Structures are given as structure tokens and as C-alpha cells.
Amino acid sequence: MKLRSLTIQNFRQFYGNQVIRFATDAAKNVTILYGANGSGKTTLLNAFTWCLFNAFTPAFENPNHLINERAWNEAETLEEVIASVRLEFEHEGKVYNVIREHSMQKAKQGEPQLIRDSEARMWHTDETGRQSDVNKLPEDAINQIIPERLHRFFFFDGERIEQLVKPSAYEEIGEAIKTVLGLTIIERAIKHLGGTAKKLEGELRDVSPPDLQLIMDERETLVRLVAEKTSAIRNEDDKGLAAKEEIKAISARLRTLEKAKELQERRDVLESDFEEGRIRIQSIRSELSRKFSRDGHLAFSDSLYSIALQKLETLRERGDLPTPLKRQFVQDLLDRAECICGSELLPDTEKYRHVALWRDRAGNEDVEQVWNRLAAYTAEFVRARDEFYRDLQNRHLDLADVQAAQERRQTEISAIDRELDKRGSEEVRDLGQKRQVLQQQVEESIGQSSVLRQELRDLEERQRDKEKEQQTKEVEGQKAKLSQKRLRIVQEARLVFGRILEIRTEEVRVKLDRRLKDIYRKISFKPYTPELTSDFHLELLKTIGSNDEAVAKGQGENQVLSLAFVGAIADLARERYQESITKEGGLTSFQGGIYPIVMDSPFGSLDLGYQKEVARAIPELAPQVVIFVSKSQGLGVVQAELAPKVGERYVISYSTPKPNVTDETIELDRQVAPYISASGNTYEWAEVKEVPLAKDRN
Amino acid sequence: MNDTQNEIQQIVKQATPEAQKLIAQVFELERAKLFMSAPMGIVEQILVTVKDVVR
Numbered sequence: 093m094k095l096r097s098l099t100i101q102n103f104r105q106f107y108g109n110q111v112i113r114f115a116t117d118a119a120k121n122v123t124i125l126y127g128a129n130g131s132g133k134t135t136l137l138n139a140f141t142w143c144l145f146n147a148f149t150p151a152f153e154n155p156n157h158l159i160n161e162r163a164w165n166e167a168e169t170l171e172e173v174i175a176s177v178r179l180e181f182e183h184e185g186k187v188y189n190v191i192r193e194h195s196m197q198k199a200k201q202g203e204p205q206l207i208r209d210s211e212a213r214m215w216h217t218d219e220t221g222r223q224s225d226v227n228k229l230p231e232d233a234i235n236q237i238i239p240e241r242l243h244r245f246f247f248f249d250g251e252r253i254e255q256l257v258k259p260s261a262y263e264e265i266g267e268a269i270k271t272v273l274g275l276t277i278i279e280r281a282i283k284h285l286g287g288t289a290k291k292l293e294g295e296l297r298d299v300s301p302p303d304l305q306l307i308m309d310e311r312e313t314l315v316r317l318v319a320e321k322t323s324a325i326r327n328e329d330d331k332g333l334a335a336k337e338e339i340k341a342i343s344a345r346l347r348t349l350e351k352a353k354e355l356q357e358r359r360d361v362l363e364s365d366f367e368e369g370r371i372r373i374q375s376i377r378s379e380l381s382r383k384f385s386r387d388g389h390l391a392f393s394d395s396l397y398s399i400a401l402q403k404l405e406t407l408r409e410r411g412d413l414p415t416p417l418k419r420q421f422v423q424d425l426l427d428r429a430e431c432i433c434g435s436e437l438l439p440d441t442e443k444y445r446h447v448a449l450w451r452d453r454a455g456n457e458d459v460e461q462v463w464n465r466l467a468a469y470t471a472e473f474v475r476a477r478d479e480f481y482r483d484l485q486n487r488h489l490d491l492a493d494v495q496a497a498q499e500r501r502q503t504e505i506s507a508i509d510r511e512l513d514k515r516g517s518e519e520v521r522d523l524g525q526k527r528q529v530l531q532q533q534v535e536e537s538i539g540q541s542s543v544l545r546q547e548l549r550d551l552e553e554r555q556r557d558k559e560k561e562q563q564t565k566e567v568e569g570q571k572a573k574l575s576q577k578r579l580r581i582v583q584e585a586r587l588v589f590g591r592i593l594e595i596r597t598e599e600v601r602v603k604l605d606r607r608l609k610d611i612y613r614k615i616s617f618k619p620y621t622p623e624l625t626s627d628f629h630l631e632l633l634k635t636i637g638s639n640d641e642a643v644a645k646g647q648g649e650n651q652v653l654s655l656a657f658v659g660a661i662a663d664l665a666r667e668r669y670q671e672s673i674t675k676e677g678g679l680t681s682f683q684g685g686i687y688p689i690v691m692d693s694p695f696g697s698l699d700l701g702y703q704k705e706v707a708r709a710i711p712e713l714a715p716q717v718v719i720f721v722s723k724s725q726g727l728g729v730v731q732a733e734l735a736p737k738v739g740e741r742y743v744i745s746y747s748t749p750k751p752n753v754t755d756e757t758i759e760l761d762r763q764v765a766p767y768i769s770a771s772g773n774t775y776e777w778a779e780v781k782e783v784p785l786a787k788d789r790n
Numbered sequence: 791m792n793d794t795q796n797e798i799q800q801i802v803k804q805a806t807p808e809a810q811k812l813i814a815q816v817f818e819l820e821r822a823k824l825f826m827s828a829p830m831g832i833v834e835q836i837l838v839t840v841k842d843v844v845r
Contacts, residue, residue: 281820284820284836578840
């Protein structure tokens with residue numbers, strides 16, 4: 093998918109017709125739009141998502157008000173006012189156009205009357221210029237080109253992209269992975285086979301004896317309980333997350349209040365350290381548990397080795413076991429007829445017989461080797477056991493240190509809370525108390541969720557047992573037997589599809605993880621390694637000694653990590669597309685694709701160091717990149733890094749009805765464009781103006 | 791063929807012949823309706839397929 097142009101008509105702030113042509117040159121693949129806060133950058137991002145998917149990003153307020161206010165007010169009675177977005181793009185050699193329109197008529201009393209409610213039309217143009225409508229619903233046709241489940245990875249709000257590393261996004265990431273690999277077909281098969289099994293169960297129930305009906309009832313109850321438990325877990329997790337978000341908002345508010353600012357900043361540091369401490373404790377504990385499961389036996393074998401060694405030694409002393417003396421060595425003495433003490437060893441003499449006795453006691457060579465090996469193993473076990481104890485002790489000391497530090501932090505946090513309570517205004521006190529209640533809620537949610545998860549595991553096991561019982565229950569009668577067999581085959585097929593889904597998902601997770609690491613390494617200057625875990629969590633790890641430990645991430649790190657993940661998804665979709673050109677689909681469906689990335693404010697909360705790295709990495713994330721930035725984000729270091737890659741450049745000129753506004757301009761390559769100006773009337777509107785690049789001006 | 795494809799092939803091969811037949815036919819049905827965001831009547835079609843495969 094290669095974007096060619098976007099045409100906006102009376103859509104939100106954008107008055108009249110505005111056209112943006114995108115950079116399509118591979119060497120200059122970036123289109124950049126500068127706009128002040130509130131001028132329409134988020135609206136432009138949403139123009140894409142609305143046109144293609146009839147969807148909006150979370151930051152898009154009042155999505156029902158799509159028609160430009162000025163256009164509406166200027167319309168005559170009975171006139172239809174249309175807000176529309178048209179996107180022109182290329183895909184697999186064809187040029188497509190999608191237009192979505194929303195229109196209202198100004199009725200006689202001035203009341204708006206809906207004419208078209210976000211309706212879409214899609215057509216393509218062939219080489220001869222002939223236009224024809226696509227022969228599917230536009231939504232279905234678009235979904236085949238760019239699956240809706242992937243759109244938030246390619247059209248996103250940079251300031252919110254860090255949401256990807258939050259627990260609420262894990263499911264979304266899992267879904268995206270399945271979509272990229274084209275596993276929708278398998279997911280659907282699983283879902284539809286489930287529906288088929290339900291129907292077959294109904295048929296079986298009609299012809300089955302009461303005891304089988306009872307088993308089926310019990311199984312159904314278990315299925316319902318599993319679903320209820322799963323939903324209870326989700327609710328509990330959501331509750332915990334919501335409380336955490338509220339805590340964050342309270343902390344942010346406290347940072348702005350004069351009387352609380354300093355204390356809150358100290359509290360933030362302590363909380364961040366506390367979080368790192370929590371992760372460290374988790375990591376030590378899991379390392380301890382790994383160590384116990386691997387080497388724990390050493391702790392209980394202490395006396396065993398000592399007793400075994402003692403017994404062997406006694407046997408050896410008694411002469412029942414060979415001494416560690418080489419038989420060959422003694423034989424050599426006898427052959428040479430000379431003892432190590434210099435005495436002559438002649439056959440049939442007392443001295444010869446004495447030394448020969450030593451040779452016999454040296455035993456046979458195999459026994460000797462086994463004895464030597466045994467002694468070496470035993471020594472190794474003793475050494476490993478000592479090391480195990482030493483390591484255990486060190487880790488417990490570490491754990492105690494971290495726990496003591498956590499206690500200190502906790503005490504200091506409590507002291508700060510008391511101080512806030514004492515020193516602060518009423519608002520500070522209220523916020524502090526609310527935070528404590530929320531903290532309690534978070535802890536309760538964590539505990540409750542873990543209990544529920546255990547209950548869910550038990551229920552799932554009971555459900556599996558009941559399913560087996562239902563499948564193997566002997567039934568009589570041809571009809572019942574046939575129904576039971578059909579149901580068994582459907583469930584078997586469903587299980588096979590489920591297994592395939594698991595295997596393919598894991599395969600793509602591993603691939604994504606590899607790409608994520610590559611891209612992150614290019615962007616970030618921090619000594620961290622990202623990881624996409626088996627349950628689709630995006631983590632950052634730091635190597636401490638021989639262990640990798642999770643790092644408590646700041647907003648900047650989260651943003652960089654999320655960008656790297658988006659780049660990895662785009663990369664994988666591209667690879668899949670290239671593979672699909674040469675191969676048949678096999679057990680997959682979606683053929684991948686080459687997608688642009690459109691992002692609003694990707695430099696929002698990054699400090700200068702990160703801005704530079706991210707600006708350098710952005711053109712590499714996808715073959716075509718569109719970014720919306722404000723002056724404060726997009727000039728200076730960002731502009732310098734991006735300049736060689738920018739192929740098209742625009743400014744959103746914003747007109748505001750606010751009185752006493754000082755006009756603001758933006759200067760790009762010595763060209764000055766209006767940035768903010770007074771509208772001179774009661775309307776606000778925005779226009780998109782091209783600021784040609786040096787090459788276009790020559 | 792890579793390891794994953796091999797593993798998948800082994801899993802399919804281990805299924806009963808009827809299940810294997812059903813898997814292949816369900817896959818074709820799903821592929822034919824993939825472009826639809828909400829395919830209608832597919833459960834009924836699978837039901838007919840099952841009844842055809844297991845008589």
C-alpha cells in the first residue's frame with residue numbers, strides 16, 4: 093500500500109478542500125506536516141482512520157461532530173453540507189480511491205438532518221484510466237488490503253503509542269501477531285467448529301440416554317463457569333489497571349501543586365526505585381526457584397556422599413577394593429626385576445612374591461578406573477554442593493538487602509504522605525487520602541486475580557475431564573453413535589486447528605522478537621534489550637551479572653520500545669508479503685503487505701537524545717512515513733536528522749477566533765508560512781499549505 | 791519445509807482420517823469466505839460437511 097494523496101473537505105477544523113500529496117520516492121520517503129497544538133494534527137490522523145475503517149483514535153474528541161463549523165454556518169437553508177475524506181493509494185499495481193462522506197442538510201428551522209452517515213465508496217483505476225467500483229463492500233475490500241486489527245500499528249498517536257507496553261495492550265499485540273501471520277482463517281475455523289459442535293451437541297442430546305445427558309449438562313455448566321471466571325479475572329485486572337491510572341493522575345496533579353510539588357517529586361523517585369526493587373525481588377525469587385528445581389537435590393545429598401565415601405574407603409583399606417595403584421606399574425617393576433627401593437626382584441624370592449602381592453591387590457584395571465571416576469564424581473558433587481550453598485547464601489543476602497531498601501523506601505513514602513497530609517492544602521490532603529485508598533485497591537485486585545486464576549485452572553481441568561467422559565461414554569443405537577462420533581471428529585479437528593494456531597503464533601512471536609531487538613538497538617542508546625515475551629508482554633531487560641532483569645521503564649523508553657515494535661510489525665508484514673509472491677498460501681490467509689506508517693507527534697515526550705535517535709530511525713521503519721509535528725518538536729535536531737529523507741512538506745495554518753492573538757509563523761528553508769493567526773470572525777479553521785523543498789523550488 | 795511446517799504436518803497426520811478430511815474441507819470453506827468480515831451460514835455449511843465426512 094503506497095499512499096498517493098489525501099483530500100479533505102470540510103472535515104472538522106479543515107475548511108473547504110485541502111489536498112496533501114505524499115512522498116513516494118524510496119530515498120525521500122518522509123512526508124512531514126507542521127502544526128500547532130490544536131491546529132488539526134490529530135484530526136489529520138483521524139482522517140485516515142475514519143476514511144479507511146470508520147474508526148477514531150482515543151484522543152479524538154466529539155467524533156459525532158465531523159462537519160466543519162464554518163461550512164455549516166455559511167450554508168443556505170436546505171443545502172446539504174458534506175464532510176469527506178478521500179484517500180488515494182496504490183496497491184499491487186492498481187490505484188485505489190476510498191471516499192467516506194458524512195452529510196447533513198440544513199432543514200427549514202435550521203435543524204440538522206442526517207443525509208449520509210459516514211458512508212464509504214471505493215473504486216480502482218486501471219492502466220487505461222478506466223474506473224470501476226470494487227466488487228465487494230468497501231470495508232471488506234479495505235480489510236483485505238490492510239486488516240483493521242493492524243491499523244492502530246500503522247496509524248497512531250505518537251504520544252499514546254507507549255500504551256502498547258501496558259498490560260491492556262497485551263491482547264491487542266497477540267491479535268496483531270495472529271493477523272500479520274495470516275492466522276485469521278484458523279481462528280475463524282476454531283470459532284466456527286465450536287458453533288458446529290454446539291449444534292451437534294443439541295442433536296446428540298435428543299437421542300442420548302439420561303446418563304449421557306447428565307454428563308453433557310455437567311460439561312455445559314463447567315463451560316459456563318470457565319467463561320464466568322475468565323470474565324471475572326478480566327474485570328479484576330481492569331479494576332486494578334483503572335486504580336493504577338487514577339494513582340498516576342493524582343501524582344501528576346500533586347506535582348503541579350506548589351505545596352506538594354517538592355514532596356511529590358521525591359515521592360516519584362522513591363516510587364520508581366520501589367518499582368525497580370519490586371522487579372529485582374521478583375527476579376531474585378525466580379532465580380532462586382530455578383536454582384532449587386535444578387540443583388535442589390544437592391542440599392539433601394550431603395551425608396549420602398560422606399557415607400558412600402567412608403564405606404568405599406573402608407573397603408579399600410580392608411583390601412576388598414583396589415588401591416589407587418596402577419597394576420601396570422607394579423608389573424613393570426617385576427619385569428625389570430628391580431623394585432623402586434633398588435632391591436633386586438628375582439622370581440621365586442621373598443621380595444618378588446611380596447611385590448607380586450601388590451600387583452594382585454591393585455586389582456583389575458576396569459575396577460580401578462571406576463573407583464577413580466567415582467572418587468572424582470564425589471569430589472565434584474561436594475564442590476557443586478558447596479557452590480550451591482554459597483550461591484544460595486549470596487542470593488539471600490541480596491534479597492535481604494533489596495527488601496531492607498524497600499522497607500526504607502516504604503517508610504519514607506509513608507512519611508511523605510503524612511507530611512503532605514499535614515502541610516498541604518485541603519486538595520493535597522484529599523488527593524493523598526484518595527491515593528492510599530486506590531493503592532489498597534490495587535493490592536486487593538492483584539491478590540484476588542491470583543486466587544481467581546488458580547480457580548480457573550482447576551475448572552479448566554475438570555472441563556477437560558468431563559469432555560473426555562462425554563466422548564468415551566458408551567451409547568446405544570445407530571443414531572446416537574453417529575452423533576457422538578461426529579461430535580468427536582469436530583472436537584478433534586478443533587483441537588488440531590488450536591494446536592496449529594499456537595505453533596504459528598509462537599513462530600511469529602520469535603521472529604518479531606528478533607526484529608524488535610534489531611530495531612531497538614538502532615534507536616536506543618540505553619544498554620537495554622527488549623523482549624516480546626511468550627505472553628506478548630513488551631519488556632525491557634538489563635543484564636546484571638549473568639542474569640537479565642526487567643527494567644522499570646520511563647515514558648521515553650516506553651515510547652522508543654513501542655516504536656521499535658511498530659517497526660518490527662511493519663517489517664514482518666513486508667516479509668510475509670514478499671514470501672507470498674513466491675509461494676502458495678498454505679495453511680494461512682493474509683498475504684502480508686507493505687504499509688506506510690502515519691504518526692502524530694512521535695517526539696512528544698522524548699528528551700533531546702532520544703529525539704535525535706528516533707528521528708534517525710523513523711524513515712527506516714517503513715517504506716513510506718507520514719509524520720505530524722509541532723514547531724517545538726519538529727525543528728532543530730529533528731529537522732536536521734530528517735532533512736535528507738523528507739520528500740514532501742506542509743504546514744497546517746491555523747486560524748483562531750480568539751481575540752488578541754499574536755500571529756505566529758514558521759520558517760522552513762528561509763520560507764515563511766503562517767502558523768497561527770487570528771481568524772477575524774467567530775470561526776476557527778485550518779488549511780494545509782505546501783512548503784516546497786529546495787529541489788522543487790529550483 | 792521448515793521445522794514449524796514439519797511439526798504442523800505431523801500434528802495433522804496424527805489426527806484420524808475423518809478429522810484430517812474435515813480440517814482440509816473447513817479450511818477451504820473459510821478461505822472462500824475470508825474477504826467477508828462476518829461470513830453468514832458457515833456453521834451450517836460445516837455441519838453439512840461433517841455429516842458428509844462421518845456417515
